[in-house]
Amino acid sequence: MTETPAKKTRRAEPIDKRTAKNGETSYHFMVDVGTKPDGSRDRPRFTYRTMTEARREYRRITSEVAAGTYIRPLDLTVDEACDEWIEGRRLRRQVTRNNYINHLLPARRFMGGRKLAQLTKADGDALVTWMLTQGRVDQRRKVDPDSLSSRVAAFVALHTEGVAAQAIQAEFPGQDIHNPLSALVRAGRVARTGRAVYAATETAAVERGVKPVTVRSTLTALSMMVQSYVDQGRLPRNVIALVERPADEIPEDDDAVDAAKSWTVAEIEQFRTAAEAHRLYACWLMSTYGMRRSEVLGMRWSRFSDAALKVRRGRVAVGTETEENLPKSRRSRRDLPPPAELAAALRALKKVQRTECLALGVAWSDDRLIAAHADGTPIRPEWYTDEFQRIAKAAGLRRIQLKGLRNTSVSLMLALGIPVHIVAAWHGHDPAMSLSVYSDTHADDLKAAGAALYQ
Missing domain, CATH: 1.10.443.10 (Intergrase catalytic core)
Structure with a gap:
């Protein structure tokens, strides 16, 4: 008598375990979340480190897909999102466009490479702290290391007791070293210690913060950018809107209190x-x-x-x-x-x-x-x-x-x-x-x- 093969039962949660060559295990599943622009099934793979996490996310994702509220994770960095947002705004005035670009610069410097979908309120709070303590850019330090000024400064730094302009000119024959020297003195990178004698100064940039009003401008522009992706259904929420805006310091001296923004x-x-x-x-x-x-x-x-x-x-x-x-x-x-x-x-x-x-x-x-x-x-x-x-x-x-x-x-x-x-x-x-x-x-x-x- 031929035995009937046992019928394979369908798993309630189709989560598979995978063991890598190095011994690490992971758990993954695939879910239909919609259709792609070409009409084919959109069936991404989701991978997690533990079975508990995989089960929790499988239930959440399938529930959201069934309810029509699922949002696929946005695969854009903060830099890429800023570029896309600015490009998509129909701004009549170039000055307005420039203002948005400038307001977003600190955020791009601090977390431009981070994935936008992975940002948290803590990241926004860290941005505020960084801007208030270290966010100021010293324009004097923004120099090209290959420029003549930088090379002159490096040569002067080799002479702790100072070096004469004549010796500097000999090091850079045929080049005008006087204008770079004057610029270096104005920037505080080189000091004139005697007649035609120059010495290097302390060039370490002092970390300084920006004013609270600058931080608020950055947070406003960043929040507008993030909110646009929320409105498009590409992000679940705007975490930057939760970040507390820093207030202006209340001055204690009478002169600051008396300072006004208008005349009598x-x-x-x-x-x-x-x-x-x-x-x-x-x-x-x-x-x-x-x-x-x-x-x-x-x-x-x-x-x-x-x-x-x-x-x-x-x-x-x-x-x-x-x-x-x-x-x-x-x-x-x-x-x-x-x-x-x-x-x-x-x-x-x-x-x-x-x-x-x-x-x-x-x-x-x-x-x-x-x-x-x-x-x-x-x-x-x-x-x-x-x-x-x-x-x-x-x-x-x-x-x-x-x-x-x-x-x-x-x-x-x-x-x-x-x-x-x-x-x-x-x-x-x-x-x-x-x-x-x-x-x-x-x-x-x-x-x-x-x-x-x-x-």
């Missing part, structure tokens, strides 16, 4: 008086009325009339170049009725520029930029900021940033009782920004508030 009425009047003789007085008035630097530098005569200054474009610095583009936001596009003094100053500047064009033999065009030098070349954003500081310093005013004029404009309008939605509309931003970011309180405001409380 008396100080702004003092600045306006000091700038009155300046050729670009009309531009400084536009700044004191709260216009952004990009809006002042992007304003053309064709958009000015006694009825309105039409904010339609902006000019910003992008590296060593400038970019003229649409305003920062939809709210930034606005028509501002210029006050009488501003309209008069603009008409006076227009007359001056017409005279300059006539003297240079250049045809006048209303498409010309208002913020331009006498020869018609556009004002560089950096020059405009530096010139503001020169005027303020000559007038003996407290140092604030150029954007402090915008803060001043918002604060003074709010102090005059102008409704916040009108203040926001004038400055081209959200009303919440007027109160939380741009407004500033001065001692006189606090004094008046206290005096009026029980009167």
Whole structure:
């Protein structure tokens, strides 16, 4: 009588054990998780070190596949994910793109080679600690080791007692060693110890951290990048959103407490008086009325009339170049009725520029930029900021940033009782920004508030 072979039973959990040549064991299984773009089965292999871990993951993965919530692990490093995210954003302004790139640089330096799907909150916390203690890049140390400067520095370091410039020149015949030496002295890598005698200095870079505001900018950009993959269904959650943002330190000295981001009425009047003789007085008035630097530098005569200054474009610095583009936001596009003094100053500047064009033999065009030098070349954003500081310093005013004029404009309008939605509309931003970011309180405001409380 022929025996019937025993029927092979199907395993409830098809997990196989594998023993490698070195004796290490692992456990693996394969699961259908969907279909590939070409229509074939997507059946990846999952491998774990223990049977317990393999069983737990098999149950989790099959349950998620059945529920339609399974997310295949993302096989991208942080560097690759940053590149893909930036490339996929349709950014109108190059300066915005550059800002994202710069904000992500610390994260890429610290964990660029890590798999994005393997990041944890602890990794985000470690990034914050590293940035606050060691994250600053010393630009003076970013040198090419094969450059002439580096080779000169290495030669000088060989002579502990110092070496004469003549000997250095003999070591590098036919090459100008004076400019590299001057650069090395400015960078602190070489010291001039005597007449034409140079010695090496301590070149070890001092580890320093960055400010909390820089850390917050990096975390914001990194969290936006990670969240985009969560929204695509390629990551289960955004662990960077769980990282606590560092707060700014509270200063203890009186000078730091008194430091403000805007001027008082008396100080702004003092600045306006000091700038009155300046050729670009009309531009400084536009700044004191709260216009952004990009809006002042992007304003053309064709958009000015006694009825309105039409904010339609902006000019910003992008590296060593400038970019003229649409305003920062939809709210930034606005028509501002210029006050009488501003309209008069603009008409006076227009007359001056017409005279300059006539003297240079250049045809006048209303498409010309208002913020331009006498020869018609556009004002560089950096020059405009530096010139503001020169005027303020000559007038003996407290140092604030150029954007402090915008803060001043918002604060003074709010102090005059102008409704916040009108203040926001004038400055081209959200009303919440007027109160939380741009407004500033001065001692006189606090004094008046206290005096009026029980009167």
